[in-house]
Amino acid sequence: MNTSGTAARRPSQLFRNLNAKVASIPMILTALMVFLGGTVWTIVYSFTNSKLLPRLKFVGLDQYERLWSAPRWWTSIENLVVYGVLSLIFSLVIGFVLAALLDQKIRFEGVFRTIFLYPFALSFVVTGLTWQWILNPDFGVQHLVRAIGWESFTFNPLYDQDIVIYGILIAGLWQGTGLVMCLMLAGLRGIDEDIWKAARVDGIPMWKTYLFIVIPMMRPVFITTLVIIASGIVRLYDLVVAQTSGGPGGASEVPAKYVYDYMFLAQNLGQGFAASTMMLLSVAIIVVPWAYLEFGGGKRG
Amino acid sequence: MNTFKHFLAGASVLALSVTANAAELEVTHWWTSGGEAAAVAEFAKAFEATGNTWVDGAIAGGGSTARPVMVSRITGGSPMGATQFNTGRQAEELVEAGLMRDFTELAEKENWKEVIRPANLLEGCTVDGKVYCVPVNIHSWQWLWLSNKAFEDAGVPVPTNWDEFVAAGPALEKAGKIPLAIGGQSWQTTGTFNVLIPAIAGKDVFLKVYQDHDAEVAAGPEIAKVFKAADDARRLSAKSNVQDWNQATNLVITGQAGGQIMGDWAQGEFQVAGQVAGKDYTCLPGLGVNELISTGGDSFYFPKLDDADKTAAQEVLASTMLNPQTQVAFNLKKGSVPVRGDVDVSAANDCMKKGLDILAKGNIIPDTNQLNTEDTNNQLNDLFVEFFKTPSMTPEEAQKRYADIIASAD
Numbered sequence: 001m002n003t004s005g006t007a008a009r010r011p012s013q014l015f016r017n018l019n020a021k022v023a024s025i026p027m028i029l030t031a032l033m034v035f036l037g038g039t040v041w042t043i044v045y046s047f048t049n050s051k052l053l054p055r056l057k058f059v060g061l062d063q064y065e066r067l068w069s070a071p072r073w074w075t076s077i078e079n080l081v082v083y084g085v086l087s088l089i090f091s092l093v094i095g096f097v098l099a100a101l102l103d104q105k106i107r108f109e110g111v112f113r114t115i116f117l118y119p120f121a122l123s124f125v126v127t128g129l130t131w132q133w134i135l136n137p138d139f140g141v142q143h144l145v146r147a148i149g150w151e152s153f154t155f156n157p158l159y160d161q162d163i164v165i166y167g168i169l170i171a172g173l174w175q176g177t178g179l180v181m182c183l184m185l186a187g188l189r190g191i192d193e194d195i196w197k198a199a200r201v202d203g204i205p206m207w208k209t210y211l212f213i214v215i216p217m218m219r220p221v222f223i224t225t226l227v228i229i230a231s232g233i234v235r236l237y238d239l240v241v242a243q244t245s246g247g248p249g250g251a252s253e254v255p256a257k258y259v260y261d262y263m264f265l266a267q268n269l270g271q272g273f274a275a276s277t278m279m280l281l282s283v284a285i286i287v288v289p290w291a292y293l294e295f296g297g298g299k300r301g
Numbered sequence: 302m303n304t305f306k307h308f309l310a311g312a313s314v315l316a317l318s319v320t321a322n323a324a325e326l327e328v329t330h331w332w333t334s335g336g337e338a339a340a341v342a343e344f345a346k347a348f349e350a351t352g353n354t355w356v357d358g359a360i361a362g363g364g365s366t367a368r369p370v371m372v373s374r375i376t377g378g379s380p381m382g383a384t385q386f387n388t389g390r391q392a393e394e395l396v397e398a399g400l401m402r403d404f405t406e407l408a409e410k411e412n413w414k415e416v417i418r419p420a421n422l423l424e425g426c427t428v429d430g431k432v433y434c435v436p437v438n439i440h441s442w443q444w445l446w447l448s449n450k451a452f453e454d455a456g457v458p459v460p461t462n463w464d465e466f467v468a469a470g471p472a473l474e475k476a477g478k479i480p481l482a483i484g485g486q487s488w489q490t491t492g493t494f495n496v497l498i499p500a501i502a503g504k505d506v507f508l509k510v511y512q513d514h515d516a517e518v519a520a521g522p523e524i525a526k527v528f529k530a531a532d533d534a535r536r537l538s539a540k541s542n543v544q545d546w547n548q549a550t551n552l553v554i555t556g557q558a559g560g561q562i563m564g565d566w567a568q569g570e571f572q573v574a575g576q577v578a579g580k581d582y583t584c585l586p587g588l589g590v591n592e593l594i595s596t597g598g599d600s601f602y603f604p605k606l607d608d609a610d611k612t613a614a615q616e617v618l619a620s621t622m623l624n625p626q627t628q629v630a631f632n633l634k635k636g637s638v639p640v641r642g643d644v645d646v647s648a649a650n651d652c653m654k655k656g657l658d659i660l661a662k663g664n665i666i667p668d669t670n671q672l673n674t675e676d677t678n679n680q681l682n683d684l685f686v687e688f689f690k691t692p693s694m695t696p697e698e699a700q701k702r703y704a705d706i707i708a709s710a711d
Contacts, residue, residue: 051676052372052394066709071702072683138542159542161691245544247485249690250683264369266679267394 039280046273054269063274073275076253079165083254084233087172091229092222094173095180100210102181103188113185117178124175128242131171132158135243158244161251168236168243168252175239176232180225187221188214223294234283255279323351324610326382326618328601329358329374331367334547336569340635344437347627353614356382363545365488368675375400380604382611383618388425388436388600389670395602396433402603407616408432411623418642419596419660425671426600434600435619437628438637441594441656442564442668443496445585446571450556451478462589463500463530466560470537473559480537482549482558487686489546491678493562494531494685495669500588501527504666511672516708520700528696528703534562535689553582562588564597568636568652578651586655594659597668598637677710 049059067073098116102109119127134140137156145153157167191214199209215222237256240246246253255275263272326348332341338359345355358381360367368391371384375395386392395401408414408423417423417436426434445466452459452469455476460466470480483489499507502523509518518524541558543549550570552558561567568584576582587593601622603615621627628639633648638656646657659665669678684706688699 051674053376053398070680070683071687245485247686247690250487250687251690261679262676264372265365266676267372267391267674268676268679271676 042273043277043280046270046277048270050269050273052267052269059270063270064278066271067274067278072250072253073255073258075250076255076258079252080233080236080254082165083169083172083236084230086166086169087176087233088226088229090169090173091177091180092225094177095225096184096215098177098181099184099188102185113182116181119175119177120179122175124238125242127171127175128239131167131174132243135167135170159248161248164244164248164252168239171243172232172236172239176229180229183221183225183228184218187218190221191217230286234279323353324382324608324614325354325356326611326614327356327358328383328385328618329360329367329371329381330385330599331360331362331364332385333359333361334545334570335573336634336636337566339573340569340631343627343630343634344622347621347624347630348618351617351621353617358384363486363488365486375604380606382606382615383601383603385599386434386602387668387670388422388434388598389668389672390674391670392434392602393428393674396428400604401433402605402612402615403431403433404435404603404616404619405431407619411620413623416623416641416643418640419663419665421596421667421671422598422600422640434602435622436598436600436640437622438598438632438635439596439640439660440564440566440598440637440668441586441596442492443499443587443594444565444567444652445560445562445588446550446553446567447560447583447585448553448556448558449581449583451476451553451559454478454556455559459583460585460589462585463497464590466588467530467533467537469559470533478556479540479552479558480560481534482541482543482552482561483534483538483689484541484546484549485544485686485690486546487682488678489549489563490685490689491681492564493534493689494527494681496562496588497527497530497534498524499593499666500590501530503591504593507666510707511669512667514707514710516704519707520704524703525696525700528700531688531699532696535692538689539692565636565638565652565656568650569634572634572636572650584652584655586652586659592659593664593666594656595666595668596660597670598640673710677706680706 045054045056046063047060048055048057049062050057102112106112122130135156135158137143137154137159142153142155145155157163157170195213195217196209199213204213235256236254237260240252240254240257244252246257256279259272259275259279261272262268262275266272328344330341332338341357341359345357348355360370364387368386371381371386372395374380375384376398380400392401413423413432414420419439422436422439423432426432426436445463447459447466449459451473455469455472455478457469457472460469466480473480483493495511498510506518506523509515510524537559541549541552543552546563546567547570549558549561550563550567551574553561554571554574554576568578571578571582578584601619603619606612606615622631623641625641625644628641629644629646629648632639632646633653636653638653638660639646646653649657673681681703684699684702688694
């Protein structure tokens with residue numbers, strides 16, 4: 001029996017696991033038609049001057065020129081960057097610290113876990129409306145602090161153009177950190193008990209164990225979390241609509257809202273498509289190099 | 302179980318009684334404030350009197366929330382029986398795409414051309430000589446509503462024009478009032494500016510900018526004056542912290558604010574609150590400077606339907622809406638002017654009579670919804686909401702952006 005003979009009789013790659021391949025055809029078709037088809041369609045029509053209804057009348061890069069000269073689009077991008085960077089940092093840090101604290105074998109862990117995860121069960125709209133009340137200067141935090149005696153206390157982020165995006169960030173963190181904490185906790189539980197024992201025997205302080213041993217070991221968990229947080233950032237929309245509707249004076253606009261407003265409110269599909277294509281492009285710029293590093297090259301052992 | 306059987310029996314009886322030639326017609330609109338809801342109930346009452354059933358499809362949140370819903374229902378293949386749009390270009394493309402029903406026959410039979418005035422209302426509904434919608438009211442934007450109580454509290458006489466109003470600002474502020482109430486929704490800020498144009502710069506400038514889209518005029522000295530006035534308005538409204546227009550109107554009704562620039566639909570709110578024109582509140586058409594009013598308003602469009610009964614009911618609804626009695630009943634509650642010139646409006650109050658006078662004199666301008674596309678309006682909204690909420694933005698900077706928008710408008 002020589003190897004070449006076996007190879008000749010082995011069925012071709014295409015027909016291996018045939019059942020599984022047949023079964024996945026509907027999903028592949030859906031993915032191709034709905035996701036890829038929709039994406040291509042959107043990009044093509046972003047070069048047209050479609051108004052209320054899609055029309056194939058090409059105008060070149062006009063929509064993009066208009067988009068990048070619109071002050072509102074620039075504000076949206078700035079807001080998304082501020083919100084994105086800060087929410088990435090804070091939700092990872094807060095989420096991890098909470099998870100590490102819960103991991104200390106404390107009593108009533110289940111109760112705490114539920115409390116921290118609860119906000120995640122609420123939709124962004126409910127979260128946004130709740131925080132709109134909490135941050136309202138006449139009813140919420142400011143009113144409360146003033147009522148107990150600190151008359152000059154001022155805290156009204158939603159009514160101040162310069163800090164409104166932080167008001168939205170607070171609500172976003174409140175809603176999302178619980179999930180990050182749970183993911184992190186699961187990751188921590190996956191770390192072998194023996195590693196902790198070994199670190200203790202060697203006399204390594206706890207914070208160092210976390211920073212240099214545990215966190216590097218949790219790399220896959222961090223990556224999953226990162227993807228979940230990042231996708232939440234790009235589609236930031238309902239929170240803004242519920243909390244400020246883009247106000248005051250357009251200071252809390254975000255790209256997704258620009259897309260919606262121009263597609264449906266302004267009846268200018270072309271402009272909305274151009275904006276959503278830019279959003280896709282920015283996601284691609286971040287995701288593609290990362291995916292290449294992560295999955296490409298096959299250098300992971 | 303028994304109740305369920307009863308319910309079924311009841312439902313089938315109801316279904317039988319309906320099949321004759323009456324139908325249920327869903328009508329979508331964004332009339333949800335107190336005065337508006339009272340007005341739309343008049344339509345429902347009149348329509349139900351014909352044996353049909355009015356299914357109310359009110360969408361809260363104003364036109365900007367409602368229109369996307371309406372458009373996507375029509376383009377998405379689940380059209381309603383009839384729907385509101387503002388008279389103008391909002392449904393232009395839906396008509397061009399053949400999604401709306403042609404009412405030319407009914408219009409000729411009932412002689413709409415003769416009874417509807419001013420003529421440009423029906424022109425707004427006409428595409429290629431065919432009539433596609435039913436105008437139901439005339440609304441004008443150019444009104445300054447003043448709270449007599451607020452001025453009394455501040456110890457100054459009620460102003461008779463915009464300049465006096467601006468001059469009274471400091472006194473109002475000293476009395477703890479908000480001089481000018483403007484809601485946070487962007488269309489309200491644009492509306493305020495668009496009212497200032499004919500008042501400060503006159504009708505010709507208004508038409509040059511919005512009808513001819515003349516960017517030179519938009520960048521010129523006349524519009525610069527308007528921006529100066531808008532700067533005053535911005536200063537006077539700095540403390541106004543409400544969102545919806547009717548909340549802002551409520552500040553005027555309760556005397557917390559001196560005034561509000563808002564269309565005559567605000568009158569419905571004063572009426573619901575039991576206020577009397579001339580005694581509790583004062584209205585200044587054209588801001589008391591240039592007595593011009595615009596002839597915008599609302600129209601009903603009827604999407605094409607397959608169901609024969611519903612199609613018949615659409616026709617009944619269209620002619621009910623234009624019926625003289627319905628017109629009077631609806632418009633008195635709404636605070637707007639009937640579209641028919643041949644109805645009895647002796648029941649109208651002071652403010653509405655002022656509006657009718659101006660209309661009779663022909664001092665009218667088209668509404669911005671008739672001149673601009675939604676795209677242009679939306680760009681203006683973006684600009685003005687920023688201008689009014691950003692004290693650091695100079696009028697010159699805003700005017701430059703304004704001229705750019707006008708230059709690109711079609």
